[in-house]
Amino acid sequence: MSKPFLTYDDQIKKLTDDKQMRIADPTYAKTILKDIGYFSLIGGYKTPFINPMTRVYQNDTSFEDILALYQFDLSLRELVFKYLCQIECKVRQLASYAFCSKHGENQNAYLNPNNYNNTKRNAADIVRLIQLLDYHANKNKEHKYVLHQRTVYHNVPLWVLVNTLTYGQISKFYALLPFQMQSSISKEWIRQAH
Numbered sequence: 639m640s641k642p643f644l645t646y647d648d649q650i651k652k653l654t655d656d657k658q659m660r661i662a663d664p665t666y667a668k669t670i671l672k673d674i675g676y677f678s679l680i681g682g683y684k685t686p687f688i689n690p691m692t693r694v695y696q697n698d699t700s701f702e703d704i705l706a707l708y709q710f711d712l713s714l715r716e717l718v719f720k721y722l723c724q725i726e727c728k729v730r731q732l733a734s735y736a737f738c739s740k741h742g743e744n745q746n747a748y749l750n751p752n753n754y755n756n757t758k759r760n761a762a763d764i765v766r767l768i769q770l771l772d773y774h775a776n777k778n779k780e781h782k783y784v785l786h787q788r789t790v791y792h793n794v795p796l797w798v799l800v801n802t803l804t805y806g807q808i809s810k811f812y813a814l815l816p817f818q819m820q821s822s823i824s825k826e827w828i829r830q831a832h
Contacts, residue, residue, distance in 0.1 A: 644676070646671050649671055649680075656694075657688075658695050660700040661700070662700065679708055687699040728827070729809070732826055733808065733812050734797040734799075736822050736823050736826070745793050748768075748771055751764050751765070764814055767807075770807060771799065775794040776788070784799065784802060
């Protein structure tokens with residue numbers, strides 16, 4: 639049986655009456671529930687505060703306790719995301735620079751399996767990576783900067799293409815590079831960190 643729809647007032651009543659949560663300011667709680675949502679706030683952050691057997695809040699838990707944990711998590715995610723974006727940008731740049739300095743700017747270089755750590759173990763991953771890179775270089779129409787390179791120059795250099803890749807895809811690209819190239823990227827990372 640699915641859970642019934644509850645109005646904001648019903649949600650607050652459920653928290654105070656059924657779950658024994660302390661809510662000092664129901665109007666404020668209602669505003670927060672409108673902004674965040676019951677499921678995202680309560681469902682996502684109740685675990686440290688609720689008795690798993692009785693499913694009732696313990697130790698005089700307040701609405702503000704749950705909200706404080708939510709806000710802490712949000713701040714932590716924002717901080718981590720900021721630095722992950724910087725790391726992603728640097729990995730893109732260092733990987734494309736190292737690859738292009740060895741193989742040049744022609745897109746055929748990153749579409750050539752021989753330019754990767756082409757072992758039996760990596761073969762299927764390299765094929766998938768090259769299919770992905772080929773799609774972005776030759777078929778994808780989402781990115782104007784790629785279309786420009788394709789149309790005007792009939793070539794999409796890796797330093798342009800890497801900007802279409804997700805963090806996971808650029809990570810896979812790095813993982814499939816020959817060890818010597820990975821090593822030079824890592825050394826450059828360390829050198830720039832100092």
